[in-house]
Amino acid sequence: MKLHHVIESQQFTVPTLMELFNLADSMEHIVARGGTGDYSNRIMALLFYEHSTRTRFSFESAMARLGGKILATESANQFSSVMHGETLEDTVRVVNNYSDVIVIRHNEVGGAARAAAVSSIPVINAGDGKGGQHPTQALLDLYTIHREIKTIDGVRIAMVGNLADGRTVRSLAYLLGKFDRVKLYFIAPKALQMKQDIIDYLQHHEVWFTEEEDLRKIINEVDVVYMTRLEPVQREGVDPTHFYMDGPLMRYLPKKSIVMHPLPRANEISPEVDADPRAAYFRQTRNGILVRMALLASVLEG
Amino acid sequence: MKLHHVIESQQFTVPTLMELFNLADSMEHIVARGGTGDYSNRIMALLFYEHSTRTRFSFESAMARLGGKILATESANQFSSVMHGETLEDTVRVVNNYSDVIVIRHNEVGGAARAAAVSSIPVINAGDGKGGQHPTQALLDLYTIHREIKTIDGVRIAMVGNLADGRTVRSLAYLLGKFDRVKLYFIAPKALQMKQDIIDYLQHHEVWFTEEEDLRKIINEVDVVYMTRLEPVQREGVDPTHFYMDGPLMRYLPKKSIVMHPLPRANEISPEVDADPRAAYFRQTRNGILVRMALLASVLEG
Amino acid sequence: MKLHHVIESQQFTVPTLMELFNLADSMEHIVARGGTGDYSNRIMALLFYEHSTRTRFSFESAMARLGGKILATESANQFSSVMHGETLEDTVRVVNNYSDVIVIRHNEVGGAARAAAVSSIPVINAGDGKGGQHPTQALLDLYTIHREIKTIDGVRIAMVGNLADGRTVRSLAYLLGKFDRVKLYFIAPKALQMKQDIIDYLQHHEVWFTEEEDLRKIINEVDVVYMTRLEPVQREGVDPTHFYMDGPLMRYLPKKSIVMHPLPRANEISPEVDADPRAAYFRQTRNGILVRMALLASVLEG
Numbered sequence: 001m002k003l004h005h006v007i008e009s010q011q012f013t014v015p016t017l018m019e020l021f022n023l024a025d026s027m028e029h030i031v032a033r034g035g036t037g038d039y040s041n042r043i044m045a046l047l048f049y050e051h052s053t054r055t056r057f058s059f060e061s062a063m064a065r066l067g068g069k070i071l072a073t074e075s076a077n078q079f080s081s082v083m084h085g086e087t088l089e090d091t092v093r094v095v096n097n098y099s100d101v102i103v104i105r106h107n108e109v110g111g112a113a114r115a116a117a118v119s120s121i122p123v124i125n126a127g128d129g130k131g132g133q134h135p136t137q138a139l140l141d142l143y144t145i146h147r148e149i150k151t152i153d154g155v156r157i158a159m160v161g162n163l164a165d166g167r168t169v170r171s172l173a174y175l176l177g178k179f180d181r182v183k184l185y186f187i188a189p190k191a192l193q194m195k196q197d198i199i200d201y202l203q204h205h206e207v208w209f210t211e212e213e214d215l216r217k218i219i220n221e222v223d224v225v226y227m228t229r230l231e232p233v234q235r236e237g238v239d240p241t242h243f244y245m246d247g248p249l250m251r252y253l254p255k256k257s258i259v260m261h262p263l264p265r266a267n268e269i270s271p272e273v274d275a276d277p278r279a280a281y282f283r284q285t286r287n288g289i290l291v292r293m294a295l296l297a298s299v300l301e302g
Numbered sequence: 303m304k305l306h307h308v309i310e311s312q313q314f315t316v317p318t319l320m321e322l323f324n325l326a327d328s329m330e331h332i333v334a335r336g337g338t339g340d341y342s343n344r345i346m347a348l349l350f351y352e353h354s355t356r357t358r359f360s361f362e363s364a365m366a367r368l369g370g371k372i373l374a375t376e377s378a379n380q381f382s383s384v385m386h387g388e389t390l391e392d393t394v395r396v397v398n399n400y401s402d403v404i405v406i407r408h409n410e411v412g413g414a415a416r417a418a419a420v421s422s423i424p425v426i427n428a429g430d431g432k433g434g435q436h437p438t439q440a441l442l443d444l445y446t447i448h449r450e451i452k453t454i455d456g457v458r459i460a461m462v463g464n465l466a467d468g469r470t471v472r473s474l475a476y477l478l479g480k481f482d483r484v485k486l487y488f489i490a491p492k493a494l495q496m497k498q499d500i501i502d503y504l505q506h507h508e509v510w511f512t513e514e515e516d517l518r519k520i521i522n523e524v525d526v527v528y529m530t531r532l533e534p535v536q537r538e539g540v541d542p543t544h545f546y547m548d549g550p551l552m553r554y555l556p557k558k559s560i561v562m563h564p565l566p567r568a569n570e571i572s573p574e575v576d577a578d579p580r581a582a583y584f585r586q587t588r589n590g591i592l593v594r595m596a597l598l599a600s601v602l603e604g
Numbered sequence: 605m606k607l608h609h610v611i612e613s614q615q616f617t618v619p620t621l622m623e624l625f626n627l628a629d630s631m632e633h634i635v636a637r638g639g640t641g642d643y644s645n646r647i648m649a650l651l652f653y654e655h656s657t658r659t660r661f662s663f664e665s666a667m668a669r670l671g672g673k674i675l676a677t678e679s680a681n682q683f684s685s686v687m688h689g690e691t692l693e694d695t696v697r698v699v700n701n702y703s704d705v706i707v708i709r710h711n712e713v714g715g716a717a718r719a720a721a722v723s724s725i726p727v728i729n730a731g732d733g734k735g736g737q738h739p740t741q742a743l744l745d746l747y748t749i750h751r752e753i754k755t756i757d758g759v760r761i762a763m764v765g766n767l768a769d770g771r772t773v774r775s776l777a778y779l780l781g782k783f784d785r786v787k788l789y790f791i792a793p794k795a796l797q798m799k800q801d802i803i804d805y806l807q808h809h810e811v812w813f814t815e816e817e818d819l820r821k822i823i824n825e826v827d828v829v830y831m832t833r834l835e836p837v838q839r840e841g842v843d844p845t846h847f848y849m850d851g852p853l854m855r856y857l858p859k860k861s862i863v864m865h866p867l868p869r870a871n872e873i874s875p876e877v878d879a880d881p882r883a884a885y886f887r888q889t890r891n892g893i894l895v896r897m898a899l900l901a902s903v904l905e906g
Contacts, residue, residue, distance in 0.1 A: 034343030034402065035371070041638030043668050045661070053380040054396065057347070057373050061400035064345050064371035069639070069668035071661050074377075075678075078657040086868035094658065094867060097890035098665035100638065263396060264388030286399035336645030336704065337673070355682040356698065359649070359675050363702035366647050366673035376679075565698060566690035588701035 003298040005116040006124040009135040009171050014178050020139065021146050023294040024287070031065055031289065039068040042300050045099035046072040047091070047115075048126070049107045054264075055126050055136075058285070059103050062292035068300075071099055089118045096120045101299055104128070122299035131167070136295065137262060138171035140288040141226070147287060148258050148280055149223050152176070158185040160215050160243050161228035161268060163194040168262045169228055173198050177205045184209035185218050189238040192231065214242040219252045227261045227268050227281075246270035253278060260284055305600040307418040308426040311437040311473050316480050322441065323448050325596040326589070333367055333591065341370040344602050347401035348374040349393070349417075350428070351409045356566075357428050357438075360587070361405050364594035370602075373401055391420045398422050403601055406430070424601035433469070438597060439564060440473035442590040443528070449589060450560050450582055451525050454478070460487040462517050462545050463530035463570060465496040470564040471530055475500050479507045486511035487520050491540045494533065516544040521554045529563045529570050529583075548572035555580060562586055607902040609720040610728040613739040613775050618782050624743065625750050627898035628891070635669055635893065643670040646904050649703035650676040651695070651719075652730070653711045658868075659730050659740075662889070663707050666896035672904075675703055693722045700724045705903055708732070726903035735771070740899060741866060742775035744892040745830075751891060752862050752884055753827050756780070762789040764819050764847050765832035765872060767798040772866040773832055777802050781809045788813035789822050793842045796835065818846040823856045831865045831872050831885075850874035857882060864888055 001019045012020070030036045044063045046056055051074050060070050076091070088106070092115045095102055103124045104115050109132035112125035127134040146152050157176065159169040163186055173194065176182045184202070186194045186209060193211055202209050212218055215225070230243050245259060250273055253259070261269060261281040273279050303321045314322070332338045346365045348358055353376050362372050378393070390408070394417045397404055405426045406417050411434035414427035429436040448454050459478065461471045465488055475496065478484045486504070488496045488511060495513055504511050514520055521527070532545050547561060552575055555561070563571060563583040575581050605623045616624070634640045648667045650660055655678050664674050680695070692710070696719045699706055707728045708719050713736035716729035731738040750756050761780065763773045767790055777798065780786045788806070790798045790813060797815055806813050816822055819829070834847050849863060854877055857863070865873060865885040877883050 035345075037342065040641065040671075043639075043665060051377070051380050053375050053377065057375070057397065057400050060373045061345060064373070067342075071664045071668070073657050073661070075655070075657065078655050085870075090868060093886050094889045095661065097886065097893060098661050264392060266387075282395050282399065285396045289399060337647075339644065353679070353682050355677050355679065359677070359699065359702050362675045363647060366675070369644075566694060568689070584697050584701065587698045591701060 001298050002301055003295065004122050005119075006122070006135055006295055006299065007112050007116055008125065008133045009138040009175055011135075012139070012175075017139075017142065017175075020291070020294055020298070021143050023297065024143055024290040025147075027065075027290045027293040027297075030293070035065045035067055037067040039063070039066040039297070039300060042066075042068040042101070043099040044068055044070050044101050044103060044296065045095050046070065046103050046105075046126075047076040047095060048072075048074045048105040049076045049111070050074075050105060052105050052127065055105065058288050059126065059292055062289050062296055065289065066293055066296060068296070088114055092119050092123075101296065108132075124295060124299065134167055134171065136288070136292055137168055138175055139295070140284065140291040141168060141172050141260065141262070142175050143291050144260060144280060144284045144287045145224055148283070149256075152179045152182070154181040155179075155224060156183040156185070156222045157224040157226055158187050158215060158218060158222045159194075159226045159228070160187040162192040162231045163188040163228075164192045166228045169226060170194070170198055172226065174201065177202055177207045182207055185222060186211045187213070187215045187218070187243060189213060189235065189243075191235070215245070216242070216249060216252070219249060220254065223254070223257050225253065225257070225259045227259060227265070229266050230268060240268075244268055244270075245273055247272040250276055250278070303600045304603055305597065306424050307421075308424070308437055308597055308601065309414050309418055310427065310435045311440040311477055314441070314477075319441075319444065319477075322593070322596050322600070323445050325599065326445055326592040327449075329367075329592045329595040329599075332595070337367045337369055339369040341365075341368040341599070341602060344368075344370040344403070345401040346370055346372050346403050346405060346598065347397050348372065348405050348428075349378040349397060350374075350376045350407040351378045351413070352407060354407050354429065357407065360590050361428065361594055364591050364598055367591065368595055368598060370598070390416055394421050394425075403598065410434075426597060426601065436469055436473065438590070438594055439470055440477055441597070442586065442593040443470060443474050443562065443564070444477050445593050446562060446582060446586045446589045447526055450585070451558075454481045454484070456483040457481075457526060458485040458487070458524045459526040459528055460489050460517065460520060460524045461496075461528045461530070462489040464494040464533045465490040465530075466494045468530045471528060472496070472500055474528065476503065479504055479509045484509055487524060488513045489515070489517045489520070489545060491515060491537065491545075493537070517547070518544070518551060518554070521551060522556065525556070525559050527555065527559070527561045529561060529567070531568050532570060542570075546570055546572075547575055549574040552578055552580070605902045606905055607899065608726050609723075610726070610739055610899055610903065611716050611720055612729065612737045613742040613779055616743070616779075621743075621746065621779075624895070624898055624902070625747050627901065628747055628894040629751075631669075631894045631897040631901075634897070639669045639671055641671040643667070643672040643901070643904060646670075646672040646705070647703040648672055648674050648705050648707060648900065649699050650674065650707050650730075651680040651699065652676075652678045652709040653680045653715070654709060656709050656731065659709065662892050663730060663896055666893050666900055669893065670897055670900060672900070692718055696723050696727075705900065712736075728899060728903065738771055738775065740892070740896055741772055742779055743899070744888065744895040745772060745776050745864065745866070746779050747895050748864060748884060748888045748891045749828055752887070753860075756783045756786070758785040759783075759828060760787040760789070760826045761828040761830055762791050762819060762822060762826045763798075763830045763832070764791040766796040766835045767792040767832075768796045770832045773830060774798070774802055776830065778805065781806055781811045786811055789826060790815045791817070791819045791822070791847060793817060793839065793847075795839070819849070820846070820853060820856070823853060824858065827858070827861050829857065829861070829863045831863060831869070833870050834872060844872075848872055848874075849877055851876040854880055854882070
């Protein structure tokens with residue numbers, strides 16, 4: 001499997017996704033024995049224009065398991081701050097001479113695409129801007145469903161929390177729209193429901209979805225509960241217990257269903273849920289390593 | 303030798319200490335040839351919630367000599383600062399999926415123990431809180447005595463400086479209490495003498511000790527002079543020359559004795575002492591690499 | 605080829621430079637296949653007392669291509685800030701026990717020489733102070749001329765911009781003075797012309813040079829145009845178009861000539877120049893990897 005740049009989740013077709021997930025599955029063997037030396041002659045440069053220790057660690061772990069070398073900065077804006085600034089494009093051209101793949105986290109929407117436009121080596125988008133893309137997160141979420149539920153076609157998934165501003169749920173809804181017979185349950189306070197652009201997309205592709213205001217109403221109907229944060233400040237008229245998962249509610253979740261969360265969580269999942277085998281959110285971070293290993297291997301082969 | 307978590311120096315028995323020191327001795331051969339590839343498939347994650355470049359470098363060097371890979375952050379609080387915070391426990395569970403051992407430096411006493419409580423991979427405490435543990439420092443101090451004096455039983459050691467607040471001297475006194483016929487000379491201004499909890503412990507274990515206010519009085523009686531900082535601000539009635547090591551005083555130190563210091567030093571040791579072969583404080587930092595290599599190897603085997 | 609410390613560009617004779625450049629040429633093969641494992645048992649410590657992500661990345665990439673391990677800090681002043689400070693000398697003695705070579709970036713002129721004076725392992729100067737040395741930059745500049753023009757003897761080079769404060773052009777003028785029949789064209793506003801110390805040096809060594817105030821006057825006479833920033837603030841009476849390279853002016857540059865720049869650039873080179881094969885400034889950063897690989901290999905052999 002060969003990829004070049006990884007800029008947005010929309011670039012993946014269903015067959016490419018399945019190929020990527022097969023490759024991710026095969027990475028399991030490498031992780032089980034700690035790593036491989038196969039990519040010991042490859043260098044990954046992490047250009048992070050804003051802190052994201054979690055995402056950086058995940059990419060570094062993936063590259064380390066592949067045996068590769070890492071150049072990292074979480075203050076890539078230092079490139080531009082010294083002596084009147086340097087354009088992102090110039091920085092990318094310089095780093096092209098230092099490494100074999102660039103993983104970029106940029107503070108502006110479109111930053112990764114700008115980097116890819118001038119780069120002679122592959123660029124992977126590790127998140128650009130608040131409203132921008134974070135395709136590797138979307139891919140690991142989808143991979144988790146594929147891995148845990150064994151199928152994506154026909155999956156029934158509740159997305160819970162602030163869906164209006166949730167980058168992960170928006171991307172996941174978009175990706176799920178490419179599969180067959182998917183059912184989406186959007187569980188959010190009215191003011192924080194999924195935005196019109198995603199709704200239009202789903203209607204155009206004839207994807208089944210419904211909007212609800214209480215997780216408890218549909219908990220027994222779904223394969224996946226994808227929890228996210230509700231919102232920083234408590235809003236008048238919103239009852240947080242409608243968007244909350246705890247031990248008692250887990251009793252109504254079907255036995256083979258799972259609970260996901262992009263992490264970090266605030267208090268929307270009670271710690272008592274952690275011990276339940278259906279709590280998949282820490283396995284989800286592990287799947288992130290497998291997916292990122294697969295992506296890195298693909299672009300380095302390409 | 304198998305260890306799992308390394309949380310506090312008290313967890314080590316005398317036989318375990320000796321086994322650890324033998325393993326540290328054997329690491330000398332690896333360092334002499336630069337390193338080994340034996341642990342090339344192992345990943346160490348450094349979770350530092352406060353800066354400690356010195357300790358970080360020491361652990362990174364130890365892991366590099368073993369051939370392993372490193373994920374590092376000196377701003378681990380970024381894990382919790384992004385979007386309303388994440389508990390230490392959740393961060394540890396996430397990092398469990400990224401690495402094979404966690405070395406943690408936490409800003410609160412008990413932080414390492416909290417991490418170990420939920421971790422599926424070994425946790426090594428690299429210092430937690432000002433009054434907390436820093437077991438790998440205590441172990442390298444003890445190893446230095448073992449290596450330089452050839453015995454710990456019967457050793458006569460002067461501890462000099464602010465003993466009341468000195469984490470290293472407190473831990474070392476505690477560890478030395480496990481050995482036979484040790485003699486401890488506590489050299490400090492009265493207000494900065496060793497605290498009652500350590501005194502009680504030593505009396506309970508029938509360890510010989512004495513309190514003095516001038517290093518010069520007992521310099522010719524000891525095998526080890528363990529220098530530490532006196533205190534930030536000069537105190538009325540305290541004569542710093544009583545807690546100071548220089549060339550003239552070195553003439554009174556027995557030929558096979560040594561001078562130690564946890565570093566960084568302020569001005570309690572004159573630079574003219576550095577050239578004396580009995581000045582062991584830079585060798586002490588080298589011993590830190592050997593001990594940390596032994597600890598990492600032990601927990602990664604375990 | 606064996607080197608020990610690399611502190612200032614003046615330490616290199618012409619034969620040593622040629623030997624270094626031959627070694628840099630041979631590093632091309634290693635980079636072409638991604639890297640080597642030859643130095644997998646070697647550790648480079650980067651002690652950066654000020655941020656320089658660009659220089660750090662370049663050294664890290666060079667060491668990674670050689671297969672070596674890296675300990676890095678961009679806040680080496682943490683060594684001295686913790687608890688009343690530690691001298692640079694003590695820090696170096698400690699890091700001597702952690703690594704096999706130290707690459708230091710210091711904020712004071714002479715910092716690298718102070719480090720070398722007490723170090724038992726090689727020290728490479730990665731820039732010390734604003735008016736200090738940055739020898740690896742000077743070496744990669746000279747190597748770029750050697751590599752692109754095939755000869756340094758007889759080369760005709762225009763240096764353009766603020767020459768009074770330009771560290772790179774000053775060092776390069778100095779190094780070029782060691783070669784035969786070199787012609788230097790200093791293109792700067794009068795107030796920003798090359799300073800008297802360099803002028804004296806060139807006159808003493810009978811090196812041909814001239815001073816001009818407009819690049820366009822001599823563009824067709826030179827093998828190399830070495831562009832640098834003019835100055836932060838626009839100065840009265842200075843016409844920036846005299847010190848500016850763009851597409852139209854490139855038509856007057858001889859076919860086998862090149863344009864160099866230490867980067868980052870501000871706006872003294874128009875982006876339309878980038879696509880011209882004579883634009884050598886991004887290749888120049890690539891040459892930096894080769895030269896730094898050669899230097900690291902030399903000092904690690906030594």
